[in-house]
Amino acid sequence: MKRFLPLLIIAVVLVATVAATWMLLRSQKPGNSANNASPTPTNPVTDTPGADPPHIRGNPKALVTVEEFGDFQCPSCGVYYSELKKIENEFGDNLRVVFRERPLIPPHEHALLAAQAAEAAGLQGRFWEMHDKLYENQTTWSVATDLVPIFVDYAKQIGLDPDRFMKDLNGEAVAARIFQDGKRAHVFNVNTTPTFFVNGKEAKDDQWKPEGLREMIKQALREAGK
Amino acid sequence: MSAHVSSGESQNKIAWSYLIAALVSLIGLGDAIYLTVQDLTGQHLRCTIISGCSEVLGSSYAHIGPVPLAAMGAFAYFSVFSLSILAAFGYRLARPLLAALVGLMFLMTLWLLYLQAFVIHHFCQYCLLSAAVTTVLTAIVLGRGIMKRRS
Structure with a gap:
């Protein structure tokens, strides 16, 4: 068991890292976060990010x-x-x-x-x-x-x-x-x-x-x- | 990576300095993941302590090709974490690899600090935190190497 303990720790941290990244990505998506005050598209030219209004x-x-x-x-x-x-x-x-x-x-x-x-x-x-x-x-x-x-x-x-x-x-x-x-x-x-x-x-x-x-x-x- | 310590140090003895390095690397990992997510989602990152995050993270140095530098940092910190854990549990091969990786990261940190100070003329607090983490990791790895030589 001791032999596999470090690998287990690394695997746990890897899973936690992936989960945390996924949750952060989800929370940052437009319309899903308090950080995005405006629900409107970011830009009238296209929906790609850019200073708004251009x-x-x-x-x-x-x-x-x-x-x-x-x-x-x-x-x-x-x-x-x-x-x-x-x-x-x-x-x-x-x-x-x-x-x-x-x-x-x-x-x-x-x-x-x-x-x-x-x-x-x-x-x-x-x-x-x-x-x-x-x-x-x-x-x-x-x-x-x-x-x-x-x-x-x-x-x-x-x-x-x-x-x-x-x-x-x-x-x-x-x-x-x-x-x-x-x-x-x-x-x-x-x-x-x-x-x-x-x-x-x-x-x-x-x-x-x-x-x-x-x-x-x-x-x-x-x-x-x- | 399966080569265990065979002499001088007991297989059961955990090298605490490597565990500390692993914990410290988690700070860097969290910082790098946060920056990567902000980059991927196109969010404007606000500096809360000093100003300059936008200038640094919006500069051409924030990416290598299409890849955010922060994502590479996250990968590097996770590698440091993994190697530290393996080193702490006596995997011999992990130690030189860890030293090499941390050394490389320290050189990269010096380069990025130079860019912030003399090229971009702005500092980003998240980048400075990463620099501090890498410096601490370097100190741990160096300190351990020096102590080992003395003993």
Whole structure:
């Protein structure tokens, strides 16, 4: 019996571990837990997790949704920023753009703080203004050592309450949104930025280029019967 | 794994330090399982003592491929528990395996602490608890090794 006692102990702990994991998983399922305050789907774009509500620019009822996973310090995102604006203008009310935080740290050591700044602005209803500000001035703040005064200055320029902005910058609400977008990025296996999804379909290879993205949007419009 | 201690230590004598290591590893196992479940269910984990859980657990370092790092931690802690129990009951082969595993975990802990301190610039309390558990395990294994050499 003594010979088998350690194996018995290990087996008991293994069973207890599996049972505890199963119970925890069950208790965390939506609608099964006090942690989930809202019984509604987590996201209007799909049911996959993500910051809710997402940041949407354009016609909320547009036939085509371009969902971007972006990193404010990523140079490609900075270059694509102006291209995407052109695309938004071209397709007008037929297109809506959703932005998701995907700060890549490393190599972008300031990406997280920039994402926090954008989300803090979002809490005051000015996410897109800060989003634009960050991309338009990417080459300035990316090389700075003390970013907070720069971001506070941007906050003032777009009409935010700087005290609230400072408070929100490291707040739980901002962290939670970035975390949820990170979870979504993980589910979609997004490891580079910018990554685009057109009506849920990832823009890969040549589709990723502005012309390819335009083609995907046109195709999505055709599929929607427009 | 069936090689029992044959000399120097009685087969019946339980090595208490290994039992302590087994108990300590259960703390790490619980911590890692909690983190894994939070990850799998997509829940936002709130830091109650320090802030920074979201930044750390939402970073690209929280996964290796599709696998949450916490799940690997849970597997490692369960392995430590099993090897500690086997070592405590005199399974000789379990001891070097335990020492190697704990050493590997300690190196991983140092790497993760470095990432939190110098790359992500945020600390996660659950990760710090895991680091503390691994450090204690390392101390137990090292301490036992030193004592054995002296005797």
